[in-house]
Amino acid sequence: MKVVKQQDIKLDSSFAEEIAKRSGENVFLCYQCKKCASGCPSRMFMDSTPTQLMRYAQLGMVDEAMKKNTIWYCVSCQTCSTRCPADIDIAHVIDTMRIIGQEKKLKADDNKLPLFNRLWMTMIRFMGRAYEPGLVGSLNFLSGKPTKDMALGMKMIKKGKLKLFPSFKKPFAMMKMFSRAKKLRK
Amino acid sequence: MKLAYYPGCSLHSTGIEYDISTKRVCEKLGIELVEIKDWICCGSTPAHQRDDLMSIALPAKNLAQVRETGDMKEVCAPCASCYSRLKFAQQRLADDALRKDVEMIIDAKYPGDLIVYHMLDVITEKFGVEAVAQRTTRSLNGLKVACYYGCLMTRPPKVTGKGQFENPTQMESLIQALGGVGVDWNMKTFCCGAAFALTKTDVVLELTRKILADAESVGADVISVGCPLCHANLDGRQTQINAKFNTKFNIPIFYFTQLMGLALGIEPKDLGLHKHITEVGDFLKERALT
Structure with a gap:
């Protein structure tokens, strides 16, 4: 102690x-x-x-x-x-x-969680819905482990459990929502 | 019975068999699900960890979309995380100042009169376990099921309104109605590490290992879940867990809707059972459930 x-x-x-x-x-x-x-x-x-x-x-x-x-x-x-x-x-x-x-951008143990959160919110801001392959790819790339979970990912693609292409749900409306929230916080 | 249906992102990707089986089972039971028009992500864990305002605004936008979809007062979400975010938003939006801000952000009026259900509540409380039992055409034949609720289906009770949150039993009563047996075990509301699946995988492997080990130690044949994140961890991570901890887990993980579907006589492939990472085909044959 x-x-x-x-x-x-x-x-x-x-x-x-x-x-x-x-x-x-x-x-x-x-x-x-x-x-x-x-x-x-x-x-x-x-x-x-x-x-x-x-x-x-x-x-x-x-x-x-x-x-x-x-x-x-x-x-x-x-x-x-x-x-x-x-x-x-x-x-x-x-x-x-x-x-x-x-x-405050404080260093957070390995900083992976803030990175994940930032990527997730950016994804929602532009696409409206989650797009897992893009998320996992950019997270692994940016955190320096590009091949993490690759075997599992391939299996999931084979099983049809991952969308290969993102779907966009009203991207302009989403971006407007986020910018209104940003203005409000100021 | 007609409800607005909020599938959420996971049910269109990693948890696609939950979406498939939920729709098939509801069709069979005569529950009409109307998908919310242009639904968006609820924000899930990243939103409430990063942006408090958006973590309320995103679910609020989806609830506002219910009005655009049709004249429905009830919403159901099969994903425990989506369910939790919708319920959290409803609770927080009782505050007038916050509601005004959120309505400005989503550019729509927030409907305060909606009732949000988890899919399991729709089946066990609204439809009724007895009514399900009457419609079964095949018994689960004494299948020993460890009913796993995870975190957000019951917790926090102030938000979910659940009376039984440390030892819930609604899924067990459903399994019993299908001819199975809900085993007594310790980990039914323990966390699988869901939100850390991609960031702190070591945590997930350790927590998930504990859940699998407990289910195995009480002699459960399968684990039944009601959350796509729980399923992804329990079903998808068994190989990695076996490699890391030198274990030999090979436990079939079913969504409760898939077990219902089997008992209602729906074909396994129509329930997405071939999509599991831990294969269940041989197990189903062995137990004469196909």
Whole structure:
């Protein structure tokens, strides 16, 4: 266990306030019961537990929360949010931290998840619907593993489980939707 | 019974057999599915991990499209992820300020009076398990089925409105009506790692291994699922899991609609059963289910 010295802790609630402003979730309600950590299927891959993450948010320990791999290993399974006795939507808190991390372009463990999210949203913006071969191809290429899952992909094509060509659903309307959302956020 | 049908992206690609079998089964039961006109992606996990506003706007646009499609008050989604995003959007859009913003983005009025169902709810709650049982022409013959719900079909209960979210049993009652047996097991609502399939595959292999191992340890013949992402992981990753963990899994993974189809006397090829990565042809012959 890592011991944090008192002089290294800067008590600052601005991080918790930002989370509350964006998500409506109050991290100060957490009393560290560890139910979220116990139920988390992805816990074994994380640098710290969801319970610790909530503590970091309470204490304003932004680096501990945002620069470890923890938030990038949340599988969005909703188990923590379902079981939290303080009724905090923890998965939503983590999503909010991820959004802040992506906006500030913080280095996120291997950066593959932000890349995937960006590619996915770009795909939807121009095509309206998912186009898996294009997504997998560009993800693998950009993350330097061009042959990942190739055997499985070939099998799926043979079985007719992958569309060879994308379908475009009202691309102009989609692009307009995204730009209206962008304007609204400003 | 007439419902608006939102297949979602996966059902037009990796989960195509779910789309095929759902349509065939509903046709057989007399449930009319009307596909939502010009539906778009619900945003799925990438949207709520990256862009909070669009993660609500995309499902809202699809719900608004229901009005364009016809006079329907009920929507059903077979994909657990689509279902979850539609339900999340409905919950969040109770907020007036957000609804105004979203209506501006989607350039349409958001219909607040729709009811969203997962396909399993349509079958077990609206249509009724008894009514399905009356229409079966073939029994699953005591097939031991591990019913796998995954995450989003039941969780979070505040959004899905499900009373049984830690130990749901609706799929078991359906399997029983088809002549099968729902086995008692631990992993029915455990996560398969769905959203990480392409980014953190190691997580998926580990979580999926746990699910397969538990099903095998309780003696299940097959696993039944209601989500294309769960299916892609459980069905498609068995070879990779066997290679990585030195296991010998060869467990057939069915959509619950495919098991229903078999019991309703529909031919396996009309249920897309030949499209599985873990082959089920021999298994079906062995169990006299073809």
